């Protein structure tokens with residue numbers, strides 16, 4: 001079924017054959033072992049989004065494909081997983097993009113994850129995640145729950161340019177504060193840091209201090225961005241529209257290379273590490289440790 005949103009992007013309902021992808025070990029950055037894309041395509045429309053890359057073969061990334069049988073598949077696939085690894089909530093979309101208000105697939109998936117006692121790591125740019133605080137706490141109680149907000153600038157005006165369809169950065173900080181106050185483990189993914197746009201110490205320092213003030217326990221940072229065919233052309237077009245002159249500097253410095261480091265990336269990294277140490281901010285994602293959870297449960301059992 002096809003329907004059209006106000007900005008003329010399309011919503012298409014599809015059925016999928018499978019849902020959960022699986023790695024033998026948790027990935028070293030986010031601690032995720034299983035991943036599920038409940039949607040494909042994302043109306044947040046970040047100008048740097050890697051999911052636009054030609055290798056993913058998504059015709060129009062502004063369109064959203066909704067996997068209407070996703071919850072059925074999850075309920076079928078999850079009991080067969082012997083290893084209780086952390087489940088990630090997607091890489092080709094934001095699990096709390098506006099479409100989630102209508103379809104509630106992320107909420108439905110969290111209910112199933114809670115039921116089967118699996119750990120979860122939600123990565124989002126949206127304050128809509130606060131709606132599901134009850135389920136996040138339930139999952140945390142049974143195994144492990146983590147919410148990471150992606151934040152690349154502290155400035156709402158700059159955020160509106162680089163992540164035009166996502167909630168304001170200040171709304172993300174407020175959501176972080178709310179979840180932390182309710183007892184949900186929260187952190188930040190500070191990536192990408194766009195060269196010539198976000199790679200200054202003022203930006204990084206302000207983000208770190210705001211993250212600390214709003215109750216998050218860690219920041220996973222990468223000082224730079226990546227570029228690939230498909231995504232690169234879109235990014236250049238947006239640089240021309242929004243940041244005149246930056247495209248030329250970017251091309252001069254990086255040409256077609258995949259990894260594009262922030263200017264002064266080593267210095268930024270070292271200043272970032274010093275500040276995090278000073279204020280007790282973690283620089284790695286906390287991961288699910290099943291043996292610890294078992295010990296905790298045994299202690300409580302014996303009381």
Ligand code: SF4
Nearest residue numbers: 042044045046049093
């Ligand atoms: S929120 Fe994530 S998936 Fe959505 S457009 Fe932005 S970077 Fe891409």
